[in-house]
Amino acid sequence: xxxxxxxxxxxxxxxxxxxxxxxxxxxxxxxxxxxxxxxxxxxxxxxxxxxxxxxxxxxxxxxxxxxxxxxxxxxxxxxxxxxxxxxxxxxxxxxxxxxxxxxxxxxxxxxxxxxxxxxxxxxxxxxxxxxxxxxxxxxxxxxxxxxxxxxxxxxxxxxxxxxxxxxxxxxxxxxxxxxxxxxxxxxxxxxx
Ligand code: NI
Numbered sequence: 001x002x003x004x005x006x007x008x009x010x011x012x013x014x015x016x017x018x019x020x021x022x023x024x025x026x027x028x029x030x031x032x033x034x035x036x037x038x039x040x041x042x043x044x045x046x047x048x049x050x051x052x053x054x055x056x057x058x059x060x061x062x063x064x065x066x067x068x069x070x071x072x073x074x075x076x077x078x079x080x081x082x083x084x085x086x087x088x089x090x091x092x093x094x095x096x097x098x099x100x101x102x103x104x105x106x107x108x109x110x111x112x113x114x115x116x117x118x119x120x121x122x123x124x125x126x127x128x129x130x131x132x133x134x135x136x137x138x139x140x141x142x143x144x145x146x147x148x149x150x151x152x153x154x155x156x157x158x159x160x161x162x163x164x165x166x167x168x169x170x171x172x173x174x175x176x177x178x179x180x181x182x183x184x185x186x187x188x189x190x191x192x
């Protein structure tokens with residue numbers, strides 16, 4: 001049986017700390033493998049697109065990402081379940097996109113942030129295998145959001161125009177249509 005973790009919310013000091021790297025030997029431990037299973041279960045139970053270990057108060061550089069017809073973000077292209085350990089993100093160019101984001105650690109608030117469109121992501125998976133991939137578009141944004149968590153950063157820190165902040169209810173009412181139109185055209189252009 002897996003234990004569902006409590007998701008820490010903004011104001012909790014651990015959300016503001018940098019997580020430490022996971023040693024390859026430690027990665028194989030029962031403790032870390034159980035944490036990964038719990039992160040996946042907790043993310044799915046909360047309908048998250050991703051969840052970082054820091055969001056459940058575990059200060060290791062591990063995040064899980066999965067998008068499959070997500071009810072919170074129905075416009076997001078699918079991402080198969082991906083476990084990222086010790087991720088390093090590197091922008092490939094200067095292209096940016098403004099994405100309206102939410103976060104399980106910031107209940108009921110969304111806002112616009114600028115994200116790199118094309119990034120190189122290097123990480124280990126849960127077996128310790130190294131991956132080196134290019135991620136683009138909204139998918140790249142999701143990876144940047146989760147990696148930010150591992151550095152103690154929330155999307156709120158990146159909101160430049162605070163007038164874009166909205167509760168999910170008001171987003172639905174006043175902003176969703178225009179955002180989904182813009183971002184759907186973007187996803188079609190970029191392909192993810
Ligand atoms: Ni988040």
